[in-house]
Amino acid sequence: xxxxxxxxxxxxxxNFPELGITYFEIPKTGSSSTKTALFRSNYRLDSGDxxxxxxxxxxxxxxxxLLQSFRPQDLLNRILIIYRDPIAxxxxxxxSIFLGxxxxxxxxxxxxxxxxxxxxxxxxxxxxxNHHKPMTWFxxxxxxxxxxxxxxxxxxxxxxxxTLGFENSPTKKSGTNMPHLLNVNKSLGEIxxxxxxxxxxxxxxxxxxxxxxxxxxxxx
Numbered sequence: 736x737x738x739x740x741x742x743x744x745x746x747x748x749x750n751f752p753e754l755g756i757t758y759f760e761i762p763k764t765g766s767s768s769t770k771t772a773l774f775r776s777n778y779r780l781d782s783g784d785x786x787x788x789x790x791x792x793x794x795x796x797x798x799x800x801l802l803q804s805f806r807p808q809d810l811l812n813r814i815l816i817i818y819r820d821p822i823a824x825x826x827x828x829x830x831s832i833f834l835g836x837x838x839x840x841x842x843x844x845x846x847x848x849x850x851x852x853x854x855x856x857x858x859x860x861x862x863x864x865n866h867h868k869p870m871t872w873f874x875x876x877x878x879x880x881x882x883x884x885x886x887x888x889x890x891x892x893x894x895x896x897x898t899l900g901f902e903n904s905p906t907k908k909s910g911t912n913m914p915h916l917l918n919v920n921k922s923l924g925e926i927x928x929x930x931x932x933x934x935x936x937x938x939x940x941x942x943x944x945x946x947x948x949x950x951x952x953x954x955x
Contacts, residue, residue: 738872738873738875739859739865739868739872739873740759740805740872740873740874740875741805742859742860744859744860745859745860745862745865746791746793746794746801747759747760747761747865747873748760748801748802748805748874749770749773749793749800749801749802750799750800750801750802750809750810750811751773751774751776751777751800751811752777752811753776753777753778753779754773754776754777754813754899754901755811755812755813756773756777756811756812756813756814756815756899757802757810757811757813757814757815758770758773758814758815759814759815759816759873759874759878760873761816761817761818761819761870761873761874762828762862762865762866762868762873763819763824763827763828763831763832763866764817764818764819764824764870764889765817765819765889765892766817767788768892768913768914769815769817769892769895770786770788770793771786771788771914772895772896772901772913772914773815774786774788774793774797774800776896776901777800778797805875807881810883811883812883813883813884813885813899814878814881814883814884814885815884815885815887815899816874816878816884816885816886816887817886817887817888817889817892818870818886818887818888818889818947818948818951819870819888819889819890819948820889820890820948821869821870821934821937821941821944821945821948822930822933822934823889824870825847825933825937826843826926826933827919828866828867829843829846829847829924830919830920830921830923830924831919832863832866832867833846833850833867834923834924835919835923836863837863842924842925842926842927843924843925843926843927843928843933844927844928844932844936847928847933847936847937848936851867851937854867854868855867855868855869855940869940869941869943869944870944870947871943871944871947876943879947885898885899886951888951888952892913893913894913895913896913
């Protein structure tokens with residue numbers, strides 16, 4: 736299957752030249768908060784500016800930020816990839832997307848066993864279903880070993896402005912704070928599986944995600 740980042744109709748990679756950052760967006764890793772912080776800082780936007788980040792509005796408002804080519808020379812000085820524990824990400828997709836935005840019903844085991852395979856193989860043009868797909872489908876694999884790549888765990892997202900030096904950019908102070916836009920109700924749904932059972936059910940197609948997470952966790 737074609738990787739998501741290669742699909743011409745899927746917008747998941749951005750350049751921020753003022754910050755010197757290329758960002759490969761991965762759904763369900765805090766991407767809404769991250770995009771908000773990056774766009775506000777790069778374009779010196781006031782914190783009250785309503786970015787309307789959904790539905791392709793960012794690409795229409797800031798077309799120059801949309802990364803058109805994945806050649807190494809088209810990426811900037813730093814490449815930002817936010818990653819997450821694949822188990823936590825699967826639970827979040829179940830709660831906020833499957834039960835929430837898709838308005839489906841069922842326990843976690845029903846979601847994984849009855850629906851996930853179809854979502855994984857759905858057309859990349861369906862952005863909502865892309866939330867269910869592996870993290871490693873959203874960026875070129877060679878970036879894992881690219882010295883420019885900065886990996887940040889979602890659990891450390893609040894520290895992103897200081898990690899990337901937003902305080903040093905010519906923005907208003909209010910624009911350097913990390914917004915928290917989405918709060919998933921962790922009491923939603925029925926988590927009727929252990930973490931080991933979730934990993935086994937996700938199957939081989941998610942092994943690259945687990946390998947990446949485990950590799951990066953060693954150096955945290």
